[in-house]
Amino acid sequence: MNSYQISDLERLTGIKAHTIRIWEKRYKLIKPHRTATNIRYYDDEQAKKLLNVSTLLAEGFKISKIAELSQKQLNNHIQGLQKHASDDAICVGFINDLIAAMLVFDEPVFEKAFSSAVTRFGMYDAMLKVFYPFLRKTGLMWTSNNAMPVQEHFASNIIRRKLVAAIDGLPAAIKKNKKFLLFLPAEEWHETGLLLSDYIIRSKGYKTVYLGQNVPFQNLDEGIKSVNPTHLLTFFIARQNPATIKETLLSLAKRNKNCQILVSSSFLLEDNIKQSKNIILLHSPNDLLKLL
DSSP states (O other), rough: OOOHHHHHHHHOOOHHHHHHHHHHHHHOOOEEOTTTTEEEBBOHHHHHHHHHHHHHHHTTTOHHHHHHHHHHHHHHHHHHHHHHHHHHHHHHHHHHHHHHHHTTTOHHHHHHHHHHHHHOHHHHHHHIIIHHHHHHHHHHHHHHSOOOHHHHHHHHOOOOOOOOOOOOHHOOOOOOEEEEEEEEEEOOOOOOOHHHHHHHHHTTTEEEEEEEEOOOOOHHHHHHHHHHOSSEEEEEEEEEHHHHHHHHHHHHHHTTTSSSEEESSSSGGGGGEEEEEEEEESSHHHHHHHHH
């Protein structure tokens, strides 16, 4: 059994810790466990219940009504949402299902939520509406150490497998005016966002050259000379010194003045790259889509 602090539940569900405490007292929604030193904590079932509550709240249910539901009734409402709920509520439900499955390493449930999202929206829209928000939410957990590395690997490897299969199923590039070279710098290993970007770009008909993880910059220079891309795309996920990143990006931009360098990061870089006009920060897939 995993244990969670109330701050973990807040990040997982989007429900404020103060609100969770009020619901505990007013509606007896969940009852925290206590350590020998009287510190409250929560278990997997309580985390899952709050995720389901979050899903129903997104569909417009009142907390007073949700609190009156038995566990069976709560599950029945969750299962019935896909038949009549709004797209936004359904997306919240899929994201919460993925998180709940990730926390307890339940691959069949994770696979079912993934497949259901694709069936509902199609692969492309599911990527943007469900899987990207899921990655963002769990990515925030990774950087603040609220998810164990094994949970991270469990979820990211399933999604990686799905993304690779989806990319392989796309038709050959037909647009010639842009060419993208995708890579992660040295010591960067979180590949899922890069694969998602590869899928988005290829789905729009552009050619990509995918170099993958942990690419030293001397090797990257060789690839740029051979490929002659119009765009470079990379991610900075691992916590690094912003000054080092700034120096790296500005050097790369100076050496490749005719190439746009697209950068996504888990931390703020705006103040560090204003000196170069050919560096563009990507905050979401929509920023990438605008360039396509």
